Amino acid sequence: MAALKRILLAEDNANDIELTLSALAEHNLANEVVVVRDGVEAWDFLRKSGSFAKRDGANPAVILADLKMPRMDGLELLKRIRTDERFHQIPVVVLTSSREESDVIESYAIGANAYVVKPVAFHEFIEAVKSLGLFWAVLNEPPPDRGRAPVTA
């Protein structure tokens, strides 16, 4: 089995973090997850600055980002990732409670790779997280010279 790439989970709600982690754990993906609590931390992580100045390793294989977070929300984070050439190839999955059409449209417009509404039923949630994690972290290993992100394609 290929070495698993890291998953970056940006989520401010502790309950959601726990549920997501346990869902990922069911599929043996949990130990590869880095949790950050808002957009600013996620951005720090990516740029290896702030509390992540000393981290090692490459970019995460996939970023799961909540839309509504303090300090910097998911849309702003997504915007920055897509306009920075060091990160714009990283797949980003928007993971949120919101079903609002405007959120969906805007997320895709900025260049989200997927938009997943967190289902109320936990087993559905597990299924969603599982397929996300497997697809982006294991199956869909991006080649280094992969084409540009959808927003600029």
Added chain:
Amino acid sequence: MTSLIDRIPRLSALWAIVAAILVLLGWQVNLPLLRSAWPGLVSVNPMSAVCFAIAGASLWMLAPANASPRARLVGRVLAALVLLVAGLKLIELAGGFSPAVDRWLFANKLTQAGEPRPNRMAPNTAIALMAFAAALLTLRIGAIRRARLPQVFGLITGAIAFAALVGYSYGVGAFYGLTAQVPMSLITALTLLVLSAGALHTEPDLGILGILRSPGTSGILARRFLPLAAGLPLLLGWLTILAERAGLFEPTFGLVLLVLSTIGIVSLVVWTVARDFRAMDEARIRAEADIEDSRAFLDSIVENLPSMVFVKDAQELRFVRFNRAGENLLGYSSGDLLGKNDYDFFPKEQADAFTQKDREVLYGTEIVDIPEEVIQTRTNGERILHTRKVPVLGADGRPRFLLGISVDITERKRAESHIVALNEGLRARTQELETANRELEAFSYSVSHDLRAPVRHIDGFVDLLAKHLSATLDDEGRRLLQTISKSARKMGALIDDLLAFSRMGRAEIRKSTVMLNAVAGEVVRELRADMNGRQIEWVIGDLPPVQADPAMLRLALTNLLANAVKYTRTRPLARIELSATRGEDEVVVTVSDNGVGFDPAFAQNLFGVFQRLHRDEEFEGTGIGLANVRRIINRHGGRTWGHGAPDRGASFSFSLPDNAGGADGGSQTNPLG
């Protein structure tokens, strides 16, 4: 360009100067012909000749209407000089002192051989010269153009000269020379006549000349009869005398001949004048009829104009004309208004303002436009007028009338301010609505995001708990956890439905032609997937195309048909019928079934949000479906209603406005549909 008429004064001045020079030359070189024009006739006195030269120069200076002040002064001084010299001569004749001005020049030559008396200035010459000088001195005094005095004096000069000429031609000395005095010479008579013509022509448009030159009847009369009166008797008399002297006929015969020919020629001229006058009369009558026609035409225009038209005289600003619209507007009849001015109808202050404005109009050059003017009428209360005032000028360029045209814009103003107020209100309402809408959106966003999360967490942690306790959990424990989980999911479903319902109210409707048959077919196919072996008889009638938002209509149809499927679950053979009828201006779609039905007492409640007539254990659901249907149909401008009885089936209908055959030609949001 100066016309010949305008040149006459200076030409005659030139004549006088040249004649004077010739005469003086005649005295100087002893050439009698130069100073008498005819052998044997009396010579022109040298001082008279000098007077002609001075008078000519004066006329030359004063003749142009635009002569400079300096030229005028010089001209007047010269005229005064002539007046002085001639006056001294007359004083001498009257027996006063004797300066003998006429003997100052060529004194030694004045007494000539063969002449009975020494050459002196004739008394009538002196009078004529004084009259001429007076004509020049009275020319253009003051600011107003007048020609009476110069022309009267000019005529006196001319009359004296003419009398002398007649005397010469008839050989009657009394007419050119007074008894015991030297007579007026022929050259003097001619020169004075020419100077008189010059003086008369200094103002050729005024007075006697004005009449003589006018194109009208007065001019014709003067031009035909003056030469006749002056020339005919002269000519005929002269011929008669010549004939008598030649001994052709007796004096009495000559007189009769003179009388008869005078009668004949005068009658002839009178006849031609009368004939011309008749032609002119006819033309005038025709012109008057034309004027009357066009006056009646203009009258009927003015009277029938819907705007108020009034005319005031320029002097006192009294009304001289008022049309019918004006009478109606102000509430006065023309009779009340004519001859009155603004002070008779309006308060003094307002009348002052109107009058001042009117004067500005009259003496200004531009049309005055008063876009808004409030006036108090007698019968119509306060009115707002848009008035335009125009000065009407006379032929002399001075204002004669003030024409006013007023449009009553009261209603328009009222409507405008009403519209402004309405718009103001509308803007405020729109703002309120927009604010409310924004708040609603923020609210549903927050519901969507914040309310769903805890519900999701409950379900998630119940699941984690169940796994955590899997070894020790008994059946009752599992059931309890399942109940918690079910409730959480139910709450999630309710929130989702509520949000969808709210979105339905806010989403924009995009109408196009929807083939109801096709949509119904698709919905039925989807529903069949969840029927797991149930027996359902579908009866789908002939459905017409309708104008609607396709996605929304599909949702409404899905809700109704899904309900029918759900509430026929207890029937061994379900029967679901979908039909449509086309009314005059709407299409009514009905879904009916043979299911469990409902108590018609609660029929109205069915369409409310989360209103249910069945327990959840009997038929699951959130109770949002019919509320959604009603909201969708309402937003299309249609109605929804339901019929039913317990255990006897139910039928639900909605109507959609049908303007496919209507006048406005169907969809407005989809011009291609």
